[in-house]
Amino acid sequence: MSVIELQNIVKRYGDGYPAISDVSLSIAEGEFVILVGPSGSGKSTLLRMIVGLEDITEGDLLIDSERVNDSAPRERDLAMVFQNYALYPHMTVAENIAFPLILAKGQYSKEEIDERVSRAAELLELVDHLDRKPAHLSGGQRQRVAMGRAIVRDAKAFLFDEPLSNLDAKLRIQMRTEIARMQRNLAVTTVYVTHDQTEAMTLGDKVAVLKKGVLQQYASPQELYDEPVNLFVAGFIGSPPMNFLPVENRDGQLHSPFGAFSLPAAEREKLREAPRYLVAGIRPECFRDAATVDEEVRGSGAVLRAEVDVTEWLGNEVYAYLPFEAEPGIRKALEELDRDLDGEGTRTQVVAVLDPLTTVREGDAIDLWFDPAKVMVFDPETGENLTRDPENAKRLSEESEAARRRALERARAQQTEG
Amino acid sequence: MSRKHTAWWIVISLVVAVYALFPVLWIVSLSLKSPGDVANKRFWPTAIDWSNYELIFTGSAQDLFLPALVNSVGICLIATVIAVVLATLTAYAVARLDFPGKRLILTMALAVSIFPVISLVTPLFRIWSTIGLYDTWVGLIIPYLSLTLPISIWTLSAFFRQIPWELEQAAQVDGATSFQAFRKIIVPLAAPGVFTTAIIAFFIAWNDFVYGISLTSTSAARPVPAALSFFTGASQFEEPAGAISAAAIVVTVPVIIIVLLFQRQIVSGLTSGAVKG
Numbered sequence: 154m155s156v157i158e159l160q161n162i163v164k165r166y167g168d169g170y171p172a173i174s175d176v177s178l179s180i181a182e183g184e185f186v187i188l189v190g191p192s193g194s195g196k197s198t199l200l201r202m203i204v205g206l207e208d209i210t211e212g213d214l215l216i217d218s219e220r221v222n223d224s225a226p227r228e229r230d231l232a233m234v235f236q237n238y239a240l241y242p243h244m245t246v247a248e249n250i251a252f253p254l255i256l257a258k259g260q261y262s263k264e265e266i267d268e269r270v271s272r273a274a275e276l277l278e279l280v281d282h283l284d285r286k287p288a289h290l291s292g293g294q295r296q297r298v299a300m301g302r303a304i305v306r307d308a309k310a311f312l313f314d315e316p317l318s319n320l321d322a323k324l325r326i327q328m329r330t331e332i333a334r335m336q337r338n339l340a341v342t343t344v345y346v347t348h349d350q351t352e353a354m355t356l357g358d359k360v361a362v363l364k365k366g367v368l369q370q371y372a373s374p375q376e377l378y379d380e381p382v383n384l385f386v387a388g389f390i391g392s393p394p395m396n397f398l399p400v401e402n403r404d405g406q407l408h409s410p411f412g413a414f415s416l417p418a419a420e421r422e423k424l425r426e427a428p429r430y431l432v433a434g435i436r437p438e439c440f441r442d443a444a445t446v447d448e449e450v451r452g453s454g455a456v457l458r459a460e461v462d463v464t465e466w467l468g469n470e471v472y473a474y475l476p477f478e479a480e481p482g483i484r485k486a487l488e489e490l491d492r493d494l495d496g497e498g499t500r501t502q503v504v505a506v507l508d509p510l511t512t513v514r515e516g517d518a519i520d521l522w523f524d525p526a527k528v529m530v531f532d533p534e535t536g537e538n539l540t541r542d543p544e545n546a547k548r549l550s551e552e553s554e555a556a557r558r559r560a561l562e563r564a565r566a567q568q569t570e571g
Numbered sequence: 572m573s574r575k576h577t578a579w580w581i582v583i584s585l586v587v588a589v590y591a592l593f594p595v596l597w598i599v600s601l602s603l604k605s606p607g608d609v610a611n612k613r614f615w616p617t618a619i620d621w622s623n624y625e626l627i628f629t630g631s632a633q634d635l636f637l638p639a640l641v642n643s644v645g646i647c648l649i650a651t652v653i654a655v656v657l658a659t660l661t662a663y664a665v666a667r668l669d670f671p672g673k674r675l676i677l678t679m680a681l682a683v684s685i686f687p688v689i690s691l692v693t694p695l696f697r698i699w700s701t702i703g704l705y706d707t708w709v710g711l712i713i714p715y716l717s718l719t720l721p722i723s724i725w726t727l728s729a730f731f732r733q734i735p736w737e738l739e740q741a742a743q744v745d746g747a748t749s750f751q752a753f754r755k756i757i758v759p760l761a762a763p764g765v766f767t768t769a770i771i772a773f774f775i776a777w778n779d780f781v782y783g784i785s786l787t788s789t790s791a792a793r794p795v796p797a798a799l800s801f802f803t804g805a806s807q808f809e810e811p812a813g814a815i816s817a818a819a820i821v822v823t824v825p826v827i828i829i830v831l832l833f834q835r836q837i838v839s840g841l842t843s844g845a846v847k848g
Contacts, residue, residue, distance in 0.1 A: 206740050227746040239741035243759045256746040302745065 155217045155309035155342050156182050157203065163211035164198055164366070172198050173366045175212070180310075180359075183340040183561045185333075189353040190363035191389070191495035196346045197236075197314055199363070203344060204233050204312050216309060227256075232308035236315045238299040240287040247283040250274065250301040257306065273301040276335070293324045304335070310342040317352065329355060340564035348495070350390050354378070358557045362386050364493060372546070373553035380546040384432065384536035387529060388494050393437045393472070396503045397490070399483035400433045400530075407433055407530070410477040411503070414455035416525050420540050424530060427539055430483065434529040437472075440505035442513060443520035457521045459503070464515050471509055473519065476502040486533050595823075602816035609812050623817035632802055632814055636821075638790035639798030643822070646708050646794060647776040650715035655769045657716075658723030659761075665724075666731035677728070684721035691717075692785045699786055706788045714782045719772035726771065730764030770829060777826065795822050 157180040164173035173195045180186045188196040201207040203214060205226035214222050221229050232253070240249050247270055254266045261269070274280045277297040287295055296316060303311055316332070317325045333356050336343050347353055353360045354374040362369040362377065362385070370382045374390075381387035387395050400407040402424055406415045415421070424431070443456050465472040479487065479501050487501055505521055513519045530540045601609065605620035627636040665673055695714060696705070704710035734757065742752035783797035790798075799818050802811040 204744055206744070225748075226740075226743040227748065230746075231744065233741070233744045235737060235741055237735075237737065239735065239737045241738060241742075241756055252742070253745040256742075256751065306746075 156180065156215075157310060157342060157344070158215040158218075159199075159203070159212070160215065161212040162199070162202065162209060162214065164195070164202060164207065165210045171210075171366055173202070176361075176363075176366075176368045177212075178361055178368065178371050180342060180344060183342055183564070184557065185336050185343045185345065185356060185358045187353040187357035187360045188344065188346045188363060189348065189350060189360055189389070191348060191493065193365065194363040195366035196348075196363050198366075200233075200312055200314055200344060200346045204231050205229050230309045231312055232303035232306065232310070233312040233314065234296075234299045234303050234316045236318060238287075238295045238319075240295055240298055240302075242287055245284050245286055246279055246290070246298050246301075247274070249287065249298055250279075250305050253302060253306045269305050270301075273305045276304070277301050292320055293328065296320060296328060300332075300335075304339065308341070310344065311336070313343070313345040315347055316345075317347075318349075332356065337560060337564055338567070340561055340568070351392060354390065358553065360390075362389060373550055375553060376546050376549040379549060380538075380541050380543075381529070382538055382541060384434070384490055384531045384538070385493060387434050387531070387538065388490055391436055393504045393506065394494070395434045395436050395529075396505075397487055397531075398433045398435065398477070398503065399479045399487070399533075400431050402427060402429055402431050407431070407528075409433060409457065410479065411457035411459045411475070411521075414457070414525055414528075416528060416530070416540075420526070420528075420530070423540055427530070428532065428534070430533060431539070432483070432486070432531040432533045434531060435503075435523060435527065437504045437506040439523045439527045440507065440521045441523070442507050442511035443522040444512070445508055445510050446522045451522060453524070454522050455525045457523075458518060459521065460518050461513055461515055462502070464513065466509070469509065471507045471511055471513075473505045473507055473511075473513060474502050475505065475519075475521075483533065490536075598816045598819055601812055602820050604813055606813060609810060623813040624821075626814050627818050627821065632818075635790065635798050635801055636795070636818055639793050639795045640822070642708070642790070642792055643777060643794040643796075646711050646715065646792070647773055649708070650712045650719055650776045651769055651773045653712070654716055654719035654723045654772045655727075655765060658720060658727050658768065658772075659765055661724050662727035662731045665728040666734075667736065677725070680721040680724045683717055688718070688779075688781045692781060695782075696785055705786060706792050708792050710786050711782060711792055711794065714786070715776040715779065718775050718779065722775065723768045723772050726768045727764060730768070731761065734760050766833065770833065774826065777822070 159176055159178050162173055162176045163171060165171050176199060178186075188199055190196045198207060202209050205221070205224060205228075209222050213220050216229060216231075241252065244252065250270045250273055251266050254261045254269060270283075271280070274283055277300060279294065279297055279301060282290060282294060282298075287298065290298065296319070299316070313332070317328055320328060329352060332345075336356075345352075345356060354377075357374055359371060360374055360377055361371045364385050370377060370386045372380075377386060377390045381390060384397070388397065398409045398411070400409045405421060406413045416424070443451065446454070459475040459477070461473045462476050463474040465474075484501060507513070511519075528540070529538055531538055597614070600615055602623050603619050603621070604611075604616040605618065605622060608616050608618075608620070611617070622630075626632045661676065664670070665676060691714070699705040699710050704713070736757075738756050738760070739752045742756045743749065747755065778796065779794070780796040783794040784800060787793040787797060793801075795818065799815050802814045802818070
């Protein structure tokens with residue numbers, strides 16, 4: 154269990170282009186931190202710099218307050234699970250798991266190695282496969298062997314490089330829960346790289362969102378969801394992603410392609426200095442079919458009217474797609490944002506996640522009800538979230554930190570008991 | 572697979588096997604025929620006759636055959652070892668590193684092997700005569716390297732490219748030094764490829780005739796394929812076909828044994844399962 158600190162880390166390759174520019178973040182003892190971002194965001198590079206497989210061009214990497222920039226990977230004493238597992242094909246499962254222990258010459262006796270391997274195998278349900286070679290294992294089993302190799306020794310921290318991306322959807326969810334449980338029980342500092350925002354949100358105590366090598370926001374999942382700092386983070390976190398509507402800020406109202414609405418007074422105040430044309434962000438799950446909203450509540454919200462292009466019925470909810478025309482300037486900005494988020498940048502549309510009670514069908518016009526307090530407004534030039542509430546953000550981060558400490562203490566108590 | 576399908580496969584396999592093995596069987600049969608039987612137009616000898624083998628091991632041909640066998644084994648082994656060591660280093664660099672002239676190395680290796688051997692014999696003969704390498708082991712090892720090195724470089728670099736090098740990094744994270752990672756992870760994975768290449772290189776050198784006959788004059792360096800052509804029958808009117816066949820069998824059998832013994836290593840696939848395939 155260790156503290157990892159990144160101070161102004163820069164990575165430049167031969168052509169001088171910075172793959173990572175000036176990233177600083179600190180990872181507390183026992184904390185589960187996710188590095189997330191679309192492809193090319195530098196998240197894997199950052200992880201490989203922490204473990205020592207990539208050189209650090211500038212900045213300092215501290216593990217337990219000790220600068221380890223120039224240490225070889227084996228001196229850093231970190232355990233890593235690779236994206237494609239990197240199992241040793243000529244060794245059995247048991248030999249694979251025991252490999253790090255055997256390398257630590259003299260540190261473990263033969264009996265201790267056997268005991269640790271069987272304990273890891275039990276934890277990961279690999280007991281029946283210990284004598285098999287990796288070639289004869291399924292994808293999920295290989296993945297567990299790779300994890301076994303990481304947890305078998307008392308490494309200072311676990312590093313995961315997109316460990317679930319090679320598994321099918323069902324197995325991925327299972328293993329995700331498994332990893333979360335294991336990390337809670339072992340209470341080991343963990344850094345986990347993924348491009349999947351769902352993994353980031355479900356696993357992380359804290360999530361670092363990266364874009365093109367620049368750290369955008371480093372916060373708890375809830376803070377990222379409720380108080381994103383900019384368009385990029387807002388669009389990356391959440392599924393289906395946040396809707397972005399071009400709006401004109403005029404006469405104290407925001408005029409969107411689907412109609413005008415006003416923000417609460419406090420928010421309006423924040424937009425006084427803002428430019429005339431803005432981007433409004435509304436999460437798909439904030440919409441409701443106005444027909445299903447109670448009369449009293451209805452008055453407190455705003456309503457947009459639009460035509461439904463496509464609906465998708467999922468049983469517990471309905472996705473309604475509502476295309477709109479945006480003026481070319483805004484459209485270009487939205488397309489660019491979509492490309493940054495790994496999308497195809499093909500269509501401007503709004504997605505609403507509705508209660509299945511709705512009777513709306515494809516081709517119908519619908520009144521979409523929402524609470525204007527939930528709307529975020531962004532500067533289209535800088536992408537900055539103009540309606541961000543720093544007070545609320547601070548409260549959320551304190552709450553999540555307190556929850557994390559409680560969980561850590563519980564895990565420690567259990568460990569001392571066991 | 573349907574039954575009809577399977578039947579077809581069996582028929583085709585049989586045809587190929589017979590086609591490939593028939594000449595071998597013929598040579599076996601020839602080597603066991605008595606001199607009188609050689610031209611009798613029958614496939615099987617009328618009686619098993621070991622005189623051809625006696626001739627090459629203990630009879631009049633032994634002075635020709637036994638030193639040639641020693642020469643062949645020695646020269647080919649040395650040429651193979653040098654070729655494989657050099658090719659391993661080259662292929663490692665080609666597969667792992669990015670450096671200017673990488674493609675040039677591979678193209679040059681290919682170009683060298685395209686030259687017809689016969690066109691090099693005369694200049695080599697003249698140079699070797701001048702500097703004293705004619706009719707020596709070294710005089711054959713060097714041209715054999717020109718045969719074995721290009722193919723070794725090509726097969727090994729193809730093989731090395733398939734090794735999941737990420738394993739080396741995984742080992743380093745697991746606590747290995749660079750050398751430990753190389754020795755415990757990469758060497759076991761590369762070994763089958765190196766071994767296969769060595770066998771191929773050895774065969775190529777072993778089967779050479781043109782250099783063997785042109786660059787030697789005595790049993791000091793003459794290899795088996797060249798020595799075979801010096802066989803004579805019991806009299807000058809007799810074909811030495813029987814003795815040549817016997818010698819051919821003797822030099823082929825070790826090769827077959829090696830292949831059968833190391834078939835598993837030759838067939839790659841040891842690396843499967845390391846990473847998700």
